[in-house]
Amino acid sequence: MATVVARREIKDSFRDWRIMTPIILLTVFFPALMNFAAGRMMAFVSNYGAQIIATQLIPFLLLVVGFFPMSFSLIIALETFVGEKERKSLEPLLATPLTDAQLYLGKMVAVLVPPLLAAYLGMTVYMVGLYFNVGWLPTWQLLSQTVLLTTVQGVIMVSAAVVISSQTTSVRAANLLASFIIVPMALLIQGEAAALFWGNHVGLWWLILALAITAVVLVRMGLHLFKREELMGRELDDIRLGWIAAEFWAVMSGRRENNGRYPNPFRWYRQTLAIVPQLGRPIVTLSVALLGSLGMGVALAFIYRLPPDMLAQFTGDQIAANLDQLQIVARGLPLTIFFQNVRVLLLLALLGTFTFGILGILVFMAPWVIVGFAAGQIFLAGENPLLFIAATVLPHAIFELPAIMLAAAAALRWHLTVIAPPPNSTLSEAFVATAAEFARIFIGLVLPILLLAAFVEAFITPQVMIAVYGR
């Protein structure tokens, strides 16, 4: 069934001169122009013995030649659902036995195929021309990387655009939202250009892997979000601030669970604690990330060994020498530590909202990479790393780690509702509800524990350090 939809749409695209003309121009004339530019550039820079600049730029032009027709997919994808809705042809389609997934995948394939074929063709035209012009041929690695980058970028743009198209109520609104795709893609192209220029092929393989994962996440998100109900049930893209605030407050205050009445503080706490078991999967994910970041830190310590004179700072005598000063500083710090931790956790929550939780997880991992790195360097300095962690981190981490874990897990659960909202609620309902539950966990559990951890870190951890290293 999905192929029936895809075939019709592809055929329709090939019949539309407004789609075909730019695609042909970008497929035939643009590569020829790039070819000419590459030839001229080679001739120019060779006058100054700087052929390396041209040879390093040629792969980038190959990527650009593929990207331009691919970017056209964005325009088609943005209007695929909402355009049909505006033209009133969507409702008959929704009344057929097609499942949501078949319709979504059929549309996505249809949007992806013509620009992708055009991109491959454009790259072929460019390479053939360049071969006959200056005798340049890409390596297999470069060729496969540019083809893969073009493909995954296409899938990412199309899947994100199809999500936008299925969630907006007008083509105009979809086009306005396109900047959320265009800006990151522009930054990505710049990163790829730098990697290609420096010949960082290992980095490019990692980038392809990351983009492929992002593409899978976006397709999965699109499949989860795509609902007939959403397509036909909304007529306006309102920002309902009042509704958002009311929903948030209803969940956050506990009125939702208590039939519109405010619960007493004990009941509110009991119900807040009842959210914790729902954080199981995010906690498992974050625990894996924590262990991975510790391991990564240790590995980095072995790769980037500190010079011997710096390593000497990590020996027991040197640590002990600095402890008295540290103790004085630490006593003035509990609230600073507390507010710093709060700030970082709020940043984690904020960054994750528009990156499907990815940046949030990275913020969560960063300190543990540092702890791992420090432990690794301690080991290299001949000290016991476990003793180091036990003395410097463990006393306050007993409190801090659960608090951070709870906050990060609640935030991750909130962020992931975008990819997989619960079946019986809309995306906006689920997003606001999980945001409010994050706020509940944060205020009710995380803040008190963080405050306790900050005092432990300021007053007890230094004592433990003195006890251990003050020999």
Add this chain to the structure above:
Amino acid sequence: MILTQNLGKSFDSFTAVRNLNLNVGAGELLALLGPNGAGKTTTVRMLSSILRPTTGRAEVNGYDVVTQPAQVRQSIGVLTEQPGLYLRMTGIEYLLFYGRLYGITDSAIRERGLALFERFDMADAHQRRLGQYSKGMRQKVGLIRAMLHKPTVLLLDEPTSAMDPHSAKLVRDTIKEMRDDQRTIILCTHNLSEAETLADRIAIIKKGSVVAKGSPAELKQQLLGHPQLEVRVDHHLNGQVKELDNLVTVESINENTIRYRTPNPEQDNPILVRRLGELGLGIIALHEVSQSLEEVYLRVVAEAEEAQPGANN
């Protein structure tokens, strides 16, 4: 068949349909009448498993619209208010696309599609792009699409709205044939004479609720009272009709015509004619005054407005 029980749909604070109870059997045509925004299209969308009801339940052909949407959609044919065609496709390409979605073979689609094109006087148009079709032709293609897989339930929203009288008659005849062929049909329309001609029963919806339901005759009886009769006589009536007051309910009197109502015309009319004769008045004509569905509709809608002003707000 179609069965709904307390079916309702709300969008945030707006209630589009509330407590809708319908039971439409095989071979029956129910016309849904109502002003714009009354909830007709939302009802059709719920019955097509496109929108999920927020209250109550609905069954189409024995399938639940929420839990068995694929079966529901396989067994219905939907004509939307605007046909929404793909204008770069030819008529036959369009039918091939939709037919394949219902799992029909290409040869069967061609055979049935061409027969329907012929049925609707468009035999020579099936190879033309749909963009070249007139409004009425597009509406007919939409209807052909809805009929292509021989569904047992048809949901038709304004099937003749853009058509010339000849095309509209063709479509109405086809709808009648389908009803006679034991299909269950819901017809949403603003065309009251069409509803009166085609419908076995009519439901008038206002602000999401059914405010009147019944056969056209029942609705007229319920809302407009007993049939109104008019008698024309050959002389001026000079107060002589008072003689009739104890027999029928006189509603108006002109120079030589009397309009009246009676619950029992078979019994009262002969007496009335005899009395007028005794008064020396010759009868020129006696006939029933036709009461249009439009009157019923306007009265029902006005009463509903008085009963629940701004009910959805």
